[in-house]
Amino acid sequence: MALEEPGKVEQVMDAPTIRYNGVFDFNGLYRMMYNWFFKQRYEFHEDLYKEKIDTIGNELELKWRAEKKITPFIKYIINVEFHLWNMMEVDVIKNGQKVKMVKTRMQIIMKASTVADYSQRFKESNLTKKLYHILRTKVIDKEMMLVYMDRLTYIVYEFHAEIKKFLGTDTSSNAY
Amino acid sequence: MAEIKTLIDGKQVVYEGLFSLKELYRAIDKWFWERGYDKQELKNFEDVTENEKQLILEILPYKKISDYAKIEIRIFMIFSKLTDVEVERNGVKAVLNKGRADFSFDCYLVTDYEHKWETRPIYYFLRTVFDKFVFRVYTAAFEKEAVKDCIEIEGEIKAFLNMNRF
Numbered sequence: 001m002a003l004e005e006p007g008k009v010e011q012v013m014d015a016p017t018i019r020y021n022g023v024f025d026f027n028g029l030y031r032m033m034y035n036w037f038f039k040q041r042y043e044f045h046e047d048l049y050k051e052k053i054d055t056i057g058n059e060l061e062l063k064w065r066a067e068k069k070i071t072p073f074i075k076y077i078i079n080v081e082f083h084l085w086n087m088m089e090v091d092v093i094k095n096g097q098k099v100k101m102v103k104t105r106m107q108i109i110m111k112a113s114t115v116a117d118y119s120q121r122f123k124e125s126n127l128t129k130k131l132y133h134i135l136r137t138k139v140i141d142k143e144m145m146l147v148y149m150d151r152l153t154y155i156v157y158e159f160h161a162e163i164k165k166f167l168g169t170d171t172s173s174n175a176y
Numbered sequence: 177m178a179e180i181k182t183l184i185d186g187k188q189v190v191y192e193g194l195f196s197l198k199e200l201y202r203a204i205d206k207w208f209w210e211r212g213y214d215k216q217e218l219k220n221f222e223d224v225t226e227n228e229k230q231l232i233l234e235i236l237p238y239k240k241i242s243d244y245a246k247i248e249i250r251i252f253m254i255f256s257k258l259t260d261v262e263v264e265r266n267g268v269k270a271v272l273n274k275g276r277a278d279f280s281f282d283c284y285l286v287t288d289y290e291h292k293w294e295t296r297p298i299y300y301f302l303r304t305v306f307d308k309f310v311f312r313v314y315t316a317a318f319e320k321e322a323v324k325d326c327i328e329i330e331g332e333i334k335a336f337l338n339m340n341r342f
């Protein structure tokens with residue numbers, strides 16, 4: 001039977017995907033999402049920023065990774081992947097004022113994972129690896145699932161609802 | 177891989193007319209929350225054009241009824257040709273959506289979702305025998321609960337949509 005690896009990234013949920021095709025304030029969305037991570041005290045990393053300029057509209061790819069150490073043993077990681085196609089700046093009259101917005105097709109995929117023993121203290125020797133396996137599968141298994149993974153799932157859904165609210169969709173409410 | 181039994185496969189509901197998408201989504205979300213289901217929204221695709229919008233939504237809320245079995249209800253929704261319409265009800269103006277709504281319901285009973293009984297062939301064999309003969313009563317009860325919940329949410333959605341018929 002394969003032993004549980006210390007420091008293994010465990011995916012918590014199926015990646016919810018948002019696709020939006022229309023006009024919206026992309027700069028505002030970017031700022032809102034960044035500020036959300038900042039307020040929640042996540043360590044923010046932009047792993048990829050790729051922009052392709054084209055006459056029919058730019059293509060933009062972004063990959064974000066936000067990490068937060070919940071305890072000295074457990075860490076949350078939220079990955080957000082953006083992909084925007086046919087991005088074009090348009091001028092829109094909003095509340096009597098001219099505002100710059102973006103007309104594009106956008107896809108946002110969010111993934112959430114937990115990491116136990118992120119410092120890999122149990123990776124020292126075979127004995128500590130076996131101890132970790134017993135700890136992870138027998139001692140803290142339920143606690144990981146019910147306390148940490150469940151909580152992270154709902155944190156991501158809260159973020160998911162904030163994004164939909166910003167985009168002005170009708171499906172932005174969240175009973176949870 | 178966990179054992180997945182399909183109890184309801186592709187039950188369709190189609191509606192054309194006035195409804196409030198915001199309230200409908202809220203009602204579905206609240207219904208699952210009240211019954212202890214965990215949220216799982218897989219797809220939320222929105223296409224906004226000048227005159228109308230289209231929305232594709234797929235949700236798969238689940239409920240772990242024991243450490244061995246869980247119920248999953250999948251609702252696949254397509255809202256097309258949606259436009260905003262202002263309607264007056266009892267002297268109060270409200271903005272509703274007019275368009276077509278297609279719903280598809282699936283219901284699954286997933287057993288051994290923690291994959292504890294499939295690591296070896298002998299475990300798999302024991303699991304299958306126990307599921308079919310020893311725990312038959314419990315499995316049947318779980319299936320009944322899953323089907324009941326799926327039919328109830330279908331009824332809720334139909335009742336909600338029918339409320340807006342003029």
